[in-house]
Amino acid sequence: MKTYYRPIPMTDPARPRKALSLAGGWCWFDRVERMTRDEGEVIPADDAPANVLERLTAARTPLAGIGWEAPRMMGILNVTPDSFSDGGKFLDVEAALGQARRLRDEGADIIDIGGESTRPGAAEVAVPEENSRTEPVIGILANEIDIPISIDTRKSVVAKAALQAGATLLNDVAAMEYDPCMAALAAQSGAPICLMHNVGDPATMQNDPHYDDVLFDVYDYLEARVAAAEEAGIARGKVILDPGIGFGKTLEHNLQLLRHLSLFHSLGCVLLLGASRKRFIGTISNAPEAQDRMPGSVAVALAGALQGVQIFRVHDMKATRQALSLQAAVTGERWIA
Ligand code: HH2
Numbered sequence: 001m002k003t004y005y006r007p008i009p010m011t012d013p014a015r016p017r018k019a020l021s022l023a024g025g026w027c028w029f030d031r032v033e034r035m036t037r038d039e040g041e042v043i044p045a046d047d048a049p050a051n052v053l054e055r056l057t058a059a060r061t062p063l064a065g066i067g068w069e070a071p072r073m074m075g076i077l078n079v080t081p082d083s084f085s086d087g088g089k090f091l092d093v094e095a096a097l098g099q100a101r102r103l104r105d106e107g108a109d110i111i112d113i114g115g116e117s118t119r120p121g122a123a124e125v126a127v128p129e130e131n132s133r134t135e136p137v138i139g140i141l142a143n144e145i146d147i148p149i150s151i152d153t154r155k156s157v158v159a160k161a162a163l164q165a166g167a168t169l170l171n172d173v174a175a176m177e178y179d180p181c182m183a184a185l186a187a188q189s190g191a192p193i194c195l196m197h198n199v200g201d202p203a204t205m206q207n208d209p210h211y212d213d214v215l216f217d218v219y220d221y222l223e224a225r226v227a228a229a230e231e232a233g234i235a236r237g238k239v240i241l242d243p244g245i246g247f248g249k250t251l252e253h254n255l256q257l258l259r260h261l262s263l264f265h266s267l268g269c270v271l272l273l274g275a276s277r278k279r280f281i282g283t284i285s286n287a288p289e290a291q292d293r294m295p296g297s298v299a300v301a302l303a304g305a306l307q308g309v310q311i312f313r314v315h316d317m318k319a320t321r322q323a324l325s326l327q328a329a330v331t332g333e334r335w336i337a
Pocket of ligand 1: 244273
């Protein structure tokens with residue numbers, strides 16, 4: 001039976017001499033949870049296989065000029081009429097540019113621009129329409145701001161136009177399965193690519209999602225997608241992985257993933273967490289409106305940072321950055337923003 005190794009991440013200032021650095025970042029670990037689908041036990045980190053420890057400890061390759069010694073913030077810019085939180089607010093080019101500048105001023109390390117909503121039940125957008133939303137904004141922004149732009153799309157034609165307009169990162173919520181040409185584009189362009197776990201299509205993904213075990217099923221899926229990426233000529237170091245919070249997942253599925261995020265470090269890639277304002281936050285905290293979910297979103301980002309997650313995709317830049325800085329300060333981390 002397959003064995004999984006989850007580092008138990010710590011940020012306590014009393015760091016044992018033999019403790020190992022988690023992904024070259026701000027967390028350390030000296031214990032690992034060795035798990036199968038049936039059982040788990042905590043073992044000393046030294047007892048994990050050498051190749052697992054190598055993956056867990058290696059500093060991640062800088063991507064698009066960004067190093068991973070501190071948590072990084074990806075600001076969300078949806079140039080769509082129907083996104084679940086900010087739909088219609090930034091459809092106009094000037095409004096989109098204004099929001100991008102605001103996110104940058106509030107501390108974004110990356111701006112993620114999307115022209116198709118992937119909220120539950122969303123309808124698909126045709127390529128020309130999606131492209132006409134994203135390309136002009138990216139073209140102007142790339143000449144103006146000095147932080148990387150990522151293109152949030154499942155479609156290689158839209159992604160290619162975005163790269164030509166000046167985007168330098170790819171964010172594919174279908175992990176190159178919706179459009180297989182995405183793999184060749186990432187390989188040929190050399191652009192880093194975020195591969196996210198997802199189930200089916202936005203239109204149907206929340207219809208009774210089901211897993212044998214959500215944690216291991218998502219892990220196995222991402223492991224297989226990294227293998228597919230490598231087969232297509234994309235280096236593991238260019239891949240960012242994301243468990244896909246809210247995509248084909250119930251409240252319990254989301255929580256199970258959030259509690260065990262550190263497992264995904266054993267895939268040896270930079271991790272991204274996108275929980276901002278999502279429905280489960282509203283369900284737990286009785287906040288039916290997306291714009292009322294900032295505090296809960298910040299809480300989830302803090303929990304992710306304590307597990308060594310490197311990128312947080314957020315709407316509330318200022319609040320999340322402040323919270324992460326203060327968490328770093330009180331846990332004695334050295335990177336404080
Ligand atoms: N979530 C959304 C969109 N893109 N990309 C990654 N890598 N991870 C995510 O969790 C993720 C994502 C959905 O959120 P949002 O963009 O705010 O809404 P919508 O899809 O309605 O535009």
